[in-house]
Amino acid sequence: MLVLQCNQDVTKDFMDTQPAQIAKYLHQTLGIDVAVRVWKERARLPVFLRQGYEFYELEILGRPCLAMVDRADEEISPTTVRKHAEYLLAKFPGDVIYVRQQLAAYQRKRLIEQRVPFLVPGNQLYLPSFGIDLREFYRTRRGAPESLSPGSQLVLLHLLLHPCRGDQTPKELADRLGYSKMTMTRVFNEFESHSIGEIKTVGRHRCLTMPDDRRRTWNDTLPLLRSPVTKVYRVRCANGPVQGVSAGLAALSYYSMLSAGPQRTVAVTGSQWKSLRGQVDLQPMAAGDPDATNVEIWSYDPAILAENGFVDRLSLYLALRETRDERIEAALAEMMEGVAWSRA
Template identity: 40%
Template sequence: MLLKEVIKNLELYLSQALGVQTKASPWKGKGDLPLFLLNSYDFYEILLFDRPCLLIIPKQETTVSPATLKKHRDQVQTKWVGCCIYVQEAISPYNRQRLIRHRISFIAPGNQMYLPGLGIDLREYFQQPKPKKDLFSPATQAVVIYGLCHNPCEGYTTTELIKELGYSRMTLNRAFSELEKAGVGLIDRKGKERRWSFREEKRELWTQTEPLLRSPVKQRVWVKGKKPKIKAGLTALAECSMLNPPTVPIYAMSMADWLHWKESGVKVLPISEEATAELEIWHYNPTSITHNSVIDPFSLYLSLREIKDERIEAALESVIKLSLKK
């Protein structure tokens, strides 16, 4: 969309949503910014409730990660005192959530607005509250993540997933019904049994289901003694990024495996001192998703997505981006 149209839509949107009449004008101070920022964005000034704000508008319809955008905004704010607002016509729900987590002010004209510095949340003004979606059950989540790690286009019957995931036929039929109710993929029949498939790209499956997925971690414990086999948490993330691993390694296992493991005599500690490992006890079995020594990338993301650390967030984004290309 042309820059003039973006500006026009923004001004109209502010008028309709907030009752604010304002005109955007080019920012004269942009010449002091680094060249790469000038090549990437247009900069316009507006007044909102008598407060000067700077609009940061990408020149091309490309997706900038929230972590990168935050760095760019911080550089701009060395030359601008006031609120900086990122403006883009289309922002995916996934990236909107990430922008909010970074407390980055943004406006998607006609759709969303988040301006924490001005005390404005888009949902207060023009969206009817939506009922909170229930998260998927652990079995349904395991089916989705198994599909993401393999090929959901091929489709999986209940019999095939019984062998792979270890759930009963009744549990998997409930998971298929849950997916069908949520409109995720296609439920049809292969012979006498049901089959679930997802015919679009993995990225679409991830975008559609990520808000419905929970952290796989049910409980964390410190132990002293032998170590499990499958790495998790920051230990797993260090395996696929430049991050340093934690001092005490982190591993994952199912509740059933944990109960069996605890009976073998492993010592549970109240704190990390003297611990040889930190255990994540999961809602589903990590070894049923992957047979590697590291947990699957999607469960890894879900287990760490609430951590507010730019390095971890950037590493997780890279892991997901790479995994969706496979």
């Protein structure tokens, strides 16, 4: 197989210059001149394909090819791309090439694994039937991390605790949880890179469908989940109780038969803690002081998943699962038995 390398940057607006960028990249990489023309049979395709792609026909080294140019802002799953390409292969007498301005490294890897031809102008050209794998020196883009980001973890826990029937779009989840569309796009990318649920494209939007077996999803994703607690401060507030979502052993006693003890524990975000310190008089306290309040700083907002003023069961489990205390371990097991995994 021919392997070439290049490092070029595509800076023009992609959707306005598709044919020119495709032709230019093929000339720069393969040294060939191609005519890129609108495919006249496009009008005969199903609506979802016409809405999702632009189509151009061209010849590469004497072989007819059809470029299916992704119009969506969000990346489509490689499995969906393969299914769309297979449909087009039955309609077009040649190779079908998936084209997109940018592709994450893990997306390219999965397309190659499924032998789906693709072209990223200025970055990569993969044409297995031609024996061509042209790879760039990748622009810095991370692959799948070892654990989920705090935002992705919160979304996963929300879907496990509050299952929704049918597909979920990034906008629907963003509106429900108070996240931005950009953040939710990153969440969907992480879910796809870790094979959490099924992500497919409907029209121009990605949709997420979670498995019905939520207990299995929880167990399968546990290695990706981290304690939401990043720091703990022990303080006393001269103006009254420290405000926050009840957490720690106090929350565990709410979900189990454990006796919590006199100390309060509350969970807040970093920004909430900063605001709290500027508004009230907080005095540092020693560990074990019964008058102290443990203030946990969380990597995501505990109030979003809270139940009756207490942090949710799954986040609490993640926060306490490393504790080596038989009473706490037994209480955690009791709490998890109370999770309504089968609730619709």
